[in-house]
Amino acid sequence: QFHMIKHEDLTWSESLGQGSFTHIFRGSKTDQRDGVTHSTEVLLKVLDANHKNCWESFFEAASLMSQISHKHLLLVYGISVHKSKNIMVQEFVKHGALDLYLKKSTSVSVSWKLDVAKQLACALNFLEEKNIAHGNICAKNLLLAREGDPSTDNSPFIKLSDPGISMALLGKDVVLDRIPWVAPEVLNTLEIELECDKWSFGSTLWEIFNNGEAPLQGLDPIHKQQFYEHFSNLPALEWTELADLISQCMQYQPELRPSCRSIIRQLNSLITSDYEILHASDTLPK
Numbered sequence: 001q002f003h004m005i006k007h008e009d010l011t012w013s014e015s016l017g018q019g020s021f022t023h024i025f026r027g028s029k030t031d032q033r034d035g036v037t038h039s040t041e042v043l044l045k046v047l048d049a050n051h052k053n054c055w056e057s058f059f060e061a062a063s064l065m066s067q068i069s070h071k072h073l074l075l076v077y078g079i080s081v082h083k084s085k086n087i088m089v090q091e092f093v094k095h096g097a098l099d100l101y102l103k104k105s106t107s108v109s110v111s112w113k114l115d116v117a118k119q120l121a122c123a124l125n126f127l128e129e130k131n132i133a134h135g136n137i138c139a140k141n142l143l144l145a146r147e148g149d150p151s152t153d154n155s156p157f158i159k160l161s162d163p164g165i166s167m168a169l170l171g172k173d174v175v176l177d178r179i180p181w182v183a184p185e186v187l188n189t190l191e192i193e194l195e196c197d198k199w200s201f202g203s204t205l206w207e208i209f210n211n212g213e214a215p216l217q218g219l220d221p222i223h224k225q226q227f228y229e230h231f232s233n234l235p236a237l238e239w240t241e242l243a244d245l246i247s248q249c250m251q252y253q254p255e256l257r258p259s260c261r262s263i264i265r266q267l268n269s270l271i272t273s274d275y276e277i278l279h280a281s282d283t284l285p286k
C-alpha cells in the first residue's frame, strides 16, 4: 500500500532537526515520468537506527497519511528502505513547523491564528468522519505551506503532519513529556481514540494563541503527571470565548468533549472584529 522509492533516487541536504525517534532532512527525489526526469524537493524523515523495532509503527503512521488525501493533510510520496535506514519521503512544506514560525514571528494577527485553527478543525473533522484518530496533534506537527501576507491579507495554509510512532511504543518518559497535548486517559490506556484528538486540539489552540509558547514547558515529567492527577487546567486566555472552547476540548471526561462540527461552529462564531479592535495593541504589525 506504499510507493517504494529507490534510495539512489534520493538526494540528501541539510538536517532540519529531530522528532521522537526520528531525524528530518531537506532533500530531493528524482523520478522519470514519460521519459522526462523530474526532481522534487522533499522532506526526508528517518527513523533512528536504534529504534529500528518501531519501523512498522513508523510506516503505519505514513500509510495513514497516504491512504486518505485532504488539502490539510501532509502528502507522503512513499518510503525508502536502505540497509538499516527507514525513510519516509514527504512533500516539503515551505515554512516548516508552526511552533517555530510563531516563536519567530513577533506578531501574527488574531484572524491569522483563527484561520489556522479553523483549518486544523477541518482536518480533524475529515479524520473524525473517517473514524481515524491522529494521536499527535500539536503546533510542531502543523506545517505552514503558505505564510499569508498581512498587507495583501491573503491567508495562511497549514498541513497536518504524520502522527509518528504510536504511543504504545514510545517510552513512558516521552508520553509524559507530551503532557498537556496527550489526553489524560491515554496515560493509562496508551490507546488513541477520536476524543483524544479533541483534547490535543485544545492544547494546540492554547499554543497558537500564546505565540507558539509550549504549555507547561517549565514542568518536569513528575510535575506534568501531577497536573493530570490534580485535574488541573491550562491558564485561561484573556479571550474568554476562546478560553471556553479550549476548556470544552480539555475536559477530563472524553465523552464530554465537543464534536468537530461543534468546534468548527464555535470557531466560526468567534467575532474577530471586536476582539481585534479591543486588543489592537498586541496585534500591531511588526
Ligand SMILES: N#Cc1ccc(Nc2nc(N)cc(-n3ccc(CO)n3)n2)cc1
Pocket: 016, 019, 024, 043, 074, 090, 091, 092, 093, 094, 095, 096, 097, 140, 141, 143, 161, 162
Ligand atoms: N527552516 C526551515 C524549514 C524546516 C522544515 C521545512 N519543511 C518541512 N516539511 C515537512 N514535510 C515537514 C517538516 N517538519 C518540521 C518538523 C516536523 C515534525 O513533524 N516536520 N518541515 C521548511 C523549512
